[in-house]
Ligand SMILES: Cc1cc2nc3c(=O)[nH]c(=O)nc-3n(C[C@H](O)[C@H](O)[C@H](O)COP(=O)(O)O)c2cc1C
């Protein structure tokens with residue numbers, strides 16, 4: 001993340017300002033905040049609620065409804081493994097178990113060194129080339145244990 | 159210069175298309191014009207490299223980056239034979255046998271080339287629509303027999319007519335691109351492979367109902383589709399296909415992309431509208447229907463990507479040409495998606511009526527594992543498991559309903575004979591528990607109980623008593639749920655109980 005002189009609250013204000021005039025802006029704003037900081041710090045909720053003229057409870061309610069939004073930092077890499085039916089038919093459950101073993105954490109957790117957050121996801125739209133996974137937003141097909149390790153090694157180099 | 163195509167579709171990229179493209183540039187960059195097309199939908203051949211020759215586009219696949227140098231040396235750029243050569247792509251029976259209407263350009267063109275788009279028939283539908291009165295456009299859509307491709311199969315023309323007939327200064331066209339169902343990826347491939355087609359369909363809809371603003375709600379799992387759509391929309395504005403006085407007409411239509419945030423329920427149309435309004439994706443009770451009281455309370459069209467992307471061809475070639483295809487009340491084409499444990503998976507667009515068996519066994523080539531097919535789940539996580547013994551079923555909405563199954567979005571997920579079907583029934587309940595919006599008890603609590611009860615049955619704990627409990631639970635969810643999430647989750651469960659009861663008995667076979 002690039003260094004900046006603006007405080008997080010100022011950045012939030014700037015993000016909100018950038019969406020002025022748009023309809024139903026809360027989700028786009030939350031995405032922007034998460035893209036900027038990697039997570040949505042609960043400490044930013046009051047400022048956000050104030051800027052949008054909403055109650056804190058309402059903002060909090062929206063954040064917690066959606067699985068994408070996280071309230072604490074994730075790992076350097078986010079690995080999402082598809083567990084939906086089409087991927088299950090070609091071994092997704094085994095891939096999830098392998099990944100948990102490789103990274104030493106359960107799905108939903110971040111490794112203690114902060115390198116990887118492992119998540120389960122239900123369908124990535126790659127259902128003819130499963131098991132599917134997404135690493136930092138990029139899709140991979142026909143993933144197995146070996147390929148997973150290889151992918152992460154490459155991500156490290158990138 | 160020789161034109162060479164390497165798909166930019168994220169499924170192709172997921173198995174190395176970007177690396178293949180780089181390798182090609184490195185080896186033959188000075189001799190070729192590299193086009194990143196959409197995918198042809200023959201996903202088992204990806205990355206599929208195509209070379210423009212006098213005979214047509216000759217394909218090679220699946221190509222690995224390390225094979226590129228050898229292929230070029232062997233004369234690939236002249237269309238030479240090679241063990242990876244599949245011949246002239248458009249002559250492959252898998253492609254030639256399809257009736258591509260919605261997907262006509264996908265894989266053929268550069269998705270973001272406005273020149274390609276118009277050269278391949280783009281804008282003809284919009285031009286035809288703008289030359290006609292809104293009500294006439296709707297009649298055309300109604301006469302084509304087009305039904306919603308998002309799952310429920312509601313006639314598109316009737317929905318549009320309701321929006322047209324509802325007075326209102328502000329009306330919206332919303333595209334449901336949440337595509338959360340496992341086994342479906344055609345919305346994504348259309349958005350990545352021919353985004354202008356969706357934009358054109360939405361613009362026709364806007365003209366037809368008097369809407370001035372549109373939203374495409376894309377799931378966050380599809381970052382590439384979001385990026386492609388945003389670029390296509392910018393290009394649309396630049397070329398007068400969006401914004402004020404579209405193509406010199408009176409029509410003004412502004413279009414925006416909105417990104418979901420990882421909630422399956424936001425594919426349900428009212429939940430999607432709540433989410434577009436910036437709220438939690440809680441399902442609304444109907445009535446009022448969105449056509450009358452939709453986004454921000456205004457009359458709103460909500461249609462699936464493929465519904466809207468089928469409209470340009472209907473307006474360009476006429477309702478009759480579209481309605482000629484299909485069977486009974488399922489008119490036109492369905493974009494089938496062959497997924498899961500399948501040898502030749504991908505997108506197969508053809509007239510309704512083709513049997514499940516033809517799709518799975520003939521075109522799909524059976525399982526990828528080479529083992530016998532046991533079942534296919536059709537229509538997503540809320541659809542039934544159809545046993546291989548019923549594969550003569552024609553793909554028709556009503557025929558499926560009669561067989562207690564659901565055609566839905568046309569996704570077909572294949573399972574081989576090592577599958578423990580009780581686990582799939584359990585997963586249906588688990589998925590519902592995970593993704594329920596929580597508004598009604600039968601869905602929110604029933605699904606959690608469903609998982610527990612199935613665990614008791616497969617654990618050998620009073621199987622008969624617990625089977626009765628499971629059946630009651632299914633009935634309660636069907637009758638007492640506000641939306642189809644809770645209401646249809648019993649479908650896959652019951653289908654397993656009906657067709658694979660042996661998997662609920664002692665010693666169910668282990669998967670793999
Ligand atoms: C739980 C649930 C999830 C749904 N997900 C989608 C989806 O991802 N995409 C979609 O087009 N329709 C989805 N639908 C159907 C929509 O509610 C709605 O019927 C559809 O968007 C209408 O468009 P159509 O008539 O063009 O199909 C879903 C419905 C339910 C109950």
Ligand code: SF4
Pocket residue numbers: 423441593594595596597598599601602639640641642643644645
């Ligand atoms: S059935 Fe489930 S998802 Fe649908 S409204 Fe009720 S709780 Fe929400």
Ligand code: FES
Pocket residue numbers: 082083084085086087088122123124125126127130132339340341342
């Ligand atoms: S089910 Fe895994 S990508 Fe669709």
